[in-house]
């Protein structure tokens with residue numbers, strides 16, 4: 001692969017969003033320096049910061065910049081002043097939902113990995129989670145998030161609708177992904193109650209014969225929530241609708257050890273957006289305690305999307321180095337925590353191939369490390 005030039009729209013957003021984006025861009029810059037690629041960044045407002053500045057959580061200029069970019073990097077959006085005010089008509093989350101819809105980002109891919117070195121950090125028993133490695137395919141532009149919603153005289157409603165094409169397109173992607181992995185696809189739904197879920201089962205059953213090498217499994221979402229904790233190794237590709245995918249992926253982060261570790265890619269036919277699965281974690285804003293790894297791994301997914309597999313692997317290896325050397329934020333290292341910046345700098349330096357990282361690796365190989 002030759003030298004690439006890519007324009008990245010950056011929506012740092014609210015809370016810890018700007019802090020974790022800053023570290024992810026540090027890592028992208030290190031990739032650019034090491035491999036000779038050229039990344040340019042177009043910073044735009046979305047979320048509560050955009051409401052403060054313009055009254056609109058997704059200003060037209062932001063949408064236009066996202067359409068013009070090769071990829072979008074998103075930190076997080078959301079602010080307690082809206083979370084705690086159910087009557088607010090204009091909300092940060094509307095910006096994110098509109099962006100996903102406008103850009104047709106229908107497939108949200110959320111990898112979940114149990115890193116060996118972090119097994120002791122999960123509250124789950126190590127022997128249950130060791131080796132767990134799954135991809136959640138979450139439908140992102142349909143379902144209850146986007147149905148008609150409103151208030152009645154004495155109540156409220158949110159309609160959940162799905163069309164056959166909406167289910168079909170992500171199901172094909174999930175099957176193809178399973179073909180390249182351990183060849184198992186689990187559809188998570190609530191087909192014993194919901195008509196939309198019965199349509200999901202119908203579509204998956206119809207498409208399954210086209211993927212004869214993939215074993216298909218069906219789980220009701222309540223059971224899936226339990227199985228995820230009880231025996232996560234049974235999952236390879238999990239396919240599910242919008243809201244179930246949102247909830248199950250936060251739950252799955254307990255397997256990895258922190259919500260601050262889980263990246264995601266949201267893809268459509270014309271655009272791609274990369275973001276950590278966590279939110280704006282407002283309690284951590286300005287304290288430099290937010291884990292930037294979810295955002296840095298989202299950048300690795302962006303590099304894969306650009307076809308830069310080697311660069312993506314280098315970033316993942318650099319993250320692994322931070323895990324092994326315990327260069328981690330307080331939720332994963334309470335005794336000698338690193339700051340958000342220190343974690344980002346460490347990973348960026350590993351990407352650049354600074355000798356310190358190699359030195360530590362040699363120490364680890366020689367059994368000299370105090371960490372393992």
Ligand SMILES: NC(=O)c1ccc[n+]([C@@H]2O[C@H](COP(=O)([O-])OP(=O)(O)OC[C@H]3O[C@@H](n4cnc5c(N)ncnc54)[C@H](O)[C@@H]3O)[C@@H](O)[C@H]2O)c1
Nearest residue numbers: 076077078079083259260277278279280281282290291331
């Ligand atoms: N995609 C998004 O932008 C997105 C996603 C989820 C929530 N939100 C918004 O974020 C705001 C806060 O929501 P919330 O508190 O329910 O969820 P959250 O994901 O912001 O935080 C939940 C908990 O997860 C942990 N956590 C999250 N990110 C972390 C990180 N990088 N490092 C270490 N620990 C981390 C913290 O313990 C935190 O208390 C709300 O306004 C919500 O709407 C936005």
Ligand SMILES: CC(C)[C@H](C(=O)O)[C@@H](O)C(=O)O
Nearest residue numbers: 078093096097246277278279
């Ligand atoms: C902020 C919110 C709209 C969003 C979602 O529910 O999709 C978030 O929780 C996520 O997981 O990206």
Ligand SMILES: [Mg+2]
Nearest residue numbers: 246247250277
């Ligand atoms: Mg969520």
